[in-house]
Amino acid sequence: MNVKNLPKISMALVAGLISTTAFAQVNRESTIEGTTPLGPTLEYRTWSFGVNAGVLNQSNIFGFNRGGFDKLEHNVGYSAYIKKQLSPSFGLKAQYLGGKIGGKNENAAATAVSEFETKTPWSAALSGEWTMANTNWRLANSIIKPYVAIGLGVLNFETTTTVAGNKTTADSKSKLYVPVDAGFKFAIAKGVNIDLGYQLNWANQRFDGVTGGQYKNDLFSYAHAGLEFAIGSRQKPYLGNSNPVATLVNDVNAKYDQIKAERDALIASNKALQNQMQTLSNELADDDGDGVANKFDKCPNTPSGTKVDGAGCPLPEMKNETKVIEKIVVTEEDKKVVDEAIKNLEFDLGKSTIRARSHASLDRVAALLIEKNFSLKLAGHTDNTGSMQTNLRLSKERAEAVKAFLVSKGANASRIEATGYGPNQPIASNATAAGRQENRRVEFTLY
Incomplete structure (x- = not known):
């Protein structure tokens, strides 16, 4: 790959990131809906697979461990993996990585390696991946998921070196290597992530064809972009996109709002009942105590002890007469x-x-x-x-x-x-x- 093409690739990646992030804003809740706080893993999809492509380099963005090969060749790399999510924040992934890496040492001595090209037909590594966003409740199931990973694997490579214009190809080798990965995943739908990452790989010293140098191991990098897909029922969210603590906080807040609304309705109902009771009490009130409610009392303020008729008016005084019963x-x-x-x-x-x-x-x-x-x-x-x-x-x-x-x-x-x-x-x-x-x-x- 020509170095001049890198700005175009970078712009394409940035444009893709902006568009997918905007799309993700619409689908944020779809990454967690249908789950319960701290629910069992049966509520989720726990398996996923990913594919990506990117740029392989002998060097790295930090500038160390180049071994004199400062003029870099940017080559296309490709990778695929399958992952088992053991918890919202941790999973194990088996990764395949392939491509070729090359570099030039313009200051090499006449008898030293001035150029190399290493083909990597295959590699296999097992890594532990930690999703940091799923351990912080303040991120509240954020669509942006930073992650880091480290593992151990076997790398098959075949190196061709150039010394004084003569090319020599060494026999294919399979050696242990250590991949260390960091990046961001963007949850754009339930079980679909954009994956942007940067991987450093510590390989055997013979990887660039130079032995006995100042570095005990060779180092090459892999900047990549790709997609990750959850495996299983589309009705379930992906465990790797779920933050259980944030889901619990959201659930508690929703239940608090519900209980508060029910309490407010009960208070309003009680006030209405109190008003009805007060109205009833007013209607049945008997201010003068004559046994006739104010509503029916045609003679209010009757003196205490006065005998009254049904309308609340005093009865005529009765003379003491002897009557035959x-x-x-x-x-x-x-x-x-x-x-x-x-x-x-x-x-x-x-x-x-x-x-x-x-x-x-x-x-x-x-x-x-x-x-x-x-x-x-x-x-x-x-x-x-x-x-x-x-x-x-x-x-x-x-x-x-x-x-x-x-x-x-x-x-x-x-x-x-x-x-x-x-x-x-x-x-x-x-x-x-x-x-x-x-x-x-x-x-x-x-x-």
Whole structure:
């Protein structure tokens, strides 16, 4: 490869990095969705393979261990690997690397090697790779994954050297070598990474055909770019792209927001209930303590101890007279009058206002009470629709409304008792509309 082509290659790599990073911004969550914090590895894909290509050099960007071959030849290299991710931050990979490396020593003595070219038909190395981004919760499953790797392998090479213009090719050799890799991976989708790296390889001293020099081992570099693909179901994310601590933090934050929203809703519901209770308390308040709620009290501020009628107004003072107590007899005709009133009694929906069609039968009950001096017990009942507080209030108000009507027609308020039982004494099932209709009633008991 010509040195002049390197700027073009560099620009292409930078352009590719920018475009893939922009694409990755859209797919960031797809690299971790479907997992649970600190969940088992069964939730992930743990195997992957990668392919890449790049530039092989005798030297390195740091400038050491060149062995005098300062005029470099940049050659194409290629590599492939398969990796098993043991944890989010650590995996083992088996790597193949091939290509050729060359260099020139323009200051070499006449009897020294002035140029070499080493072909590497194959190599195999096993490395441990550490993904640093997956151990820092602040990176929050970042799309950029810095990594380092180190391993040990076997390198097959064949070196051709040039001395005083004469080329000599040595026999092919297979020797141990140590690859050290560092770079960045960019998670562009669930299980797909862009891989940009730089690898230094310590090889046998005979790699460049020169022995006995100042360096115990030869060194060549491999700058590369490629793709890594996770193996397995596409429905699962890749373990190497997951930061469990960051996922846990995100999960806790989401659950905190959910619990806070539920708590706020509960507080709002409690406030609404308190307002309803306060409204109910205000409606049933009896400021003058005469036994008639303010809502029905037509004579407020009655002095304490004063006997009042159903409308809350003082009763006429009774003279001390001796009366003969007569036995009260309720006839069948009397019961019919009451039964008719019960049958015809209707209220406005959800209110204690008696409808006009019920007045005639109630008038007859009032006349009966006045004529025969009966006592009357009124018991208000409702079905179970609505809250208990609302039903108790409504049943009491309806019984009080009937009492107020009868008193307004001349009945003795002291002989009429009004009580509300809400839904507590049903006479039919509340599971049907007909049953609920029967349960919404005011019972009259003469005595």
